[in-house]
Amino acid sequence: MIEIKNICKSFSEKLVLDNVSFNFKRGKTNLIIGESGSGKTTLLRSLIGLNSIDDGEVLFDGRDFHKLKIKEKRKLRQEIGMLFQKGALYDYMTVQDNILFPLTMFTEFSIEEKINRVNECLKRVNLENCNHLLPSELSGGMTKRVSIARAIVMKPKYLLCDEPNSGLDPKTAILIDNLIQEITEENNITTIVNTHDMNSVMEIGESIAYLHKGKLCWQGTKDDLINSQNKELNNFVFASKLFKRLKKS
Ligand SMILES: Nc1ncnc2c1ncn2[C@@H]1O[C@H](COP(=O)(O)OP(=O)(O)O)[C@@H](O)[C@H]1O
Ligand SMILES: [Mg+2]
Numbered sequence: 001m002i003e004i005k006n007i008c009k010s011f012s013e014k015l016v017l018d019n020v021s022f023n024f025k026r027g028k029t030n031l032i033i034g035e036s037g038s039g040k041t042t043l044l045r046s047l048i049g050l051n052s053i054d055d056g057e058v059l060f061d062g063r064d065f066h067k068l069k070i071k072e073k074r075k076l077r078q079e080i081g082m083l084f085q086k087g088a089l090y091d092y093m094t095v096q097d098n099i100l101f102p103l104t105m106f107t108e109f110s111i112e113e114k115i116n117r118v119n120e121c122l123k124r125v126n127l128e129n130c131n132h133l134l135p136s137e138l139s140g141g142m143t144k145r146v147s148i149a150r151a152i153v154m155k156p157k158y159l160l161c162d163e164p165n166s167g168l169d170p171k172t173a174i175l176i177d178n179l180i181q182e183i184t185e186e187n188n189i190t191t192i193v194n195t196h197d198m199n200s201v202m203e204i205g206e207s208i209a210y211l212h213k214g215k216l217c218w219q220g221t222k223d224d225l226i227n228s229q230n231k232e233l234n235n236f237v238f239a240s241k242l243f244k245r246l247k248k249s
Pocket of ligand 1: 011016034035036037038039040041042043
């Protein structure tokens with residue numbers, strides 16, 4: 001479980017996270033939803049110190065990240081898989097070398113053990129035998145699969161994903177959402193996914209935190225969401241005609 005308590009963050013004078021508290025459950029794909037600029041990326045980055053925070057606590061199964069010593073922080077970071085928009089694949093490295101990278105950085109495994117683990121992860125994301133392709137040879141969906149394989153290669157306890165299906169067609173986007181959810185459940189990972197995509201919300205929204213202008217405005221499941229009376233949430237969710245119709249039916 002990842003618990004955040006009273007997180008506050010400003011950039012210069014602008015308050016971006018306003019006293020946000022939430023429990024992200026283990027074995028679940030916890031969604032943070034909200035319009036663009038609502039603070040989702042800042043929140044995710046704040047969890048692992050890529051952003052400092054002005055106030056609050058981030059507890060990884062009881063360990064307060066921001067109070068840990070540098071060595072302990074480094075150890076905890078190795079338990080966290082990340083799928084960030086900016087942490088794309090190295091385009092001069094093959095798929096295999098991209099996935100090997102964390103193992104080479106952080107483990108003493110033999111080359112054979114490392115390759116076995118890479119193959120295990122490639123198999124899990126349905127990309128067996130793609131080891132020697134370059135990122136330029138992959139489709140958008142395949143690129144995300146490789147990024148997922150890299151994010152899970154260290155068998156993380158926590159998985160943080162920032163808009164993992166952005167830029168994909170709707171069908172591929174749902175496949176990626178489902179893959180993240182399956183891997184989360186199989187390995188009992190505490191997963192957090194940022195998204196503004198309502199298809200994702202309706203597909204995998206079992207634990208949802210809605211951020212509006214830096215405040216946690218609502219929380220619940222996709223079923224709660226359909227019947228919610230929260231005005232801001234409804235404006236966000238039912239912005240499209242399709243979802244408006246869903247609400248009426
Ligand atoms: N490094 C930064 N410096 C200044 N302002 C920032 C920085 N990062 C984010 N912001 C601001 O914080 C707000 C929330 O941004 P962000 O967390 O990226 O939202 P989201 O991911 O929900 O689109 C935005 O107004 C953005 O301009
Ligand atoms: Mg963002």
